[in-house]
Amino acid sequence: MKPIRRHWGRPLRQAVMALAVCLLAACGGGGGGDRAAGVEPGPEAPGGQVPLPPEVPEPSPAPYAEALELRAAITGATIPDDGQPVVDFQLANENNIAITDLTGDDVRFIIAKLRTSPLGNFTGNWQSYINRIEQAGSVGPGTEPKLQATTESSGELTNSGDGSYRYRFATDISTLPEDILAQAESEGLDLSVETGLTHRIAIQFGNSGGTANPVYDWVPASGATDGILHRDIAATSNCNRCHDKLALHGSGRVEIEYCVTCHNPGTTDANSGNTVDLKVMAHKIHRGANLPSVQAGGEYVIYGFGSRAHDYSLLHYPQDIRNCTNCHVGTGTIGDRDDLLLTAQGDNWNEYPSQAACGSCHDDLDFSRHAGGQEDDSRCASCHSSTGFVGSIADSHSIPVDEARAQFAAEVISVDGGAPGEAPTINFRVSNPQTGEDYDLLNDPVWTGSGASLNVRVAWDTGDYHNTGNGADDASSVAVSASGSTPNGDGSFRVTLGQPIPDASTAPGIAASGSGVAVVEGRAVIEDDEGESLRVPLDNAHGFFSIDEADGQATARRQSVAIGQCLVCHQSLSLHGDNRSNNIDSCVTCHNPRNTDREVRAIAATPPTDGKAEESLDFKTMIHGIHAAGIRENPLQIVGFRGFTTYVYDEDTVHYPGNIGNCRACHTESGFTLPLASTVLGSTVDTGDLHDDPRDDTVVTPTTAVCSSCHDDSVARAHMTANGGSFDTTQAALDNAEVVEQCSVCHGEGRTADVAEVHPVRELP
Structure with missing residues (x-):
């Protein structure tokens, strides 16, 4: 059974935090006896008394402004008869040392x-008691004033001097201003105090190096914190798997439990007329460019602080929007998602359909006409449920291709031959993990039908792929179709590459060495429930083999990136006609330091505007260049298959959701550190006159190639060249140490500007 991570709730966390702060603030303790067993007593004091132990000084209070991390816990809250809520909280720094100099300018409060x-x-x-009225008209299409939740900080902050504080709200929530009440009534909102309901107080801190958003849920009428209703739909840690980390409104709001106290149905952006209810706003933002309203020529804009427009109409979500469990998961919908944190109402997306949630993505749906007209949410589940006419919401959001992929698994069993001058024979199989049976690759319709494809590719060498001597004018791997394979009699097949591993007897006269790799790639074709053909990507499989290793044992390629980390955001990576899927070791066989888009640039339907004759397709530069679109001065431009499409990766088309400086979001623990492996090649930027011979290529030195793929401005490039990097050299000059990068002197592990230090590298949830 898989381990299940559960969101155990705020009361336990608060109790643990309160205890930790109390202990580290030097709360007293006691015990029996005057010494441990076997320890002799010390000298007696005058009069025969045992001396007191030396006093241990309490830690000095930590300055709030210098805290790198804030550890805050709300310990209690009440709503007195005067209607001004009171909240008690404690605050410490990253070392659990009490912070005693917090001021009212550093903190904000909200109650809902x-x-x-x-x-x-x-x-x-949630419905906030603390609100303001935003007037429309300065920007955007909105015309009506709207209520907006907000925070306050003008109440009475009492400092006890030991890291504990009390705040008394300035707002009397039982007697709100008449204009606020009138606006709320016009919008159908109820701001009356209902002490029998669950209430939440939340805090935001500012003016410090750390952030925290502690929350406290309780029922004011009884004071109860246990056994009460909560609303936990999504966990912050699930969001932070992509967003790394979620930090908005000046970076002070970092927890979903805090966000929803404002972002609820009672808050609207007056300038656009759009609700900023989190379940609506977050869905619409993530669907972005694919919203039906945007596809029809509209836009999705929210006007934020200072009436600045935030246009999400161009945002492209990096995975299938139907994958609801990437954000929401509970015990009923966990499936195989043991990488996510469960929340108490994480299954609500599947169990409680509503116009607000469903209409946020399906924003072309007119509910007044849908299924005979729907006045409210009361009848939604009659159709959208496991017993309803159209089935459950999970069924409606199923992804047929992903479900079908579970029927296919490839394996490279072995590689026979493969020495220089020999054509390797690859033994492989494709099976159905659900039945345990092997596919007959020569007769099963899923592999022989129209649109199906299955190939075996070979590349060399694993020090850094280059495929020199592949018989082509580019540096791609060599492919052979599985349709020409031979059954081995045990469910597996074998196929022999159509050409030998180069031995220097043919142009360009360079023999392969080291180790190679064989990859099985392709796509199956099945018939879906409606009789339509469905193309199903096969997760690529690979196996390494020795070309001329001294001990005959294959050497694997370095692993700088783990595919699982890519799939955190992408869910599935299927490219190049759905043939290349979910396998980094497959990608890098073609996306290697010697490959460029030279051949297709010459015939591009839409020529690039970067002024280059060719662009490197090296994985280590291309992937950085794509993801770093938001910080590059010059957008990466790559011409694709047969010149049909020129891909321009600029800030309008790529919206990286995390901190681009966090190398660990994609890389393995040592996959981003310097120095690079000694086998890493320079990246070709000019293939010279002899396109099959890398010896006349112009290359960028390896570390410089990586760093400049993000830091492409003139100042950064000058820094690199001043420290041994080159944008205009040869591989021979690198091999002969005529050109030597000195990047590791400062940026190596443990050095003054270690990559892990100058980038905000951190482990993801």
């Missing part, structure tokens, strides 16, 4: 109630 819903106790919405 969890309104009930006719759909049941596990539903409902």
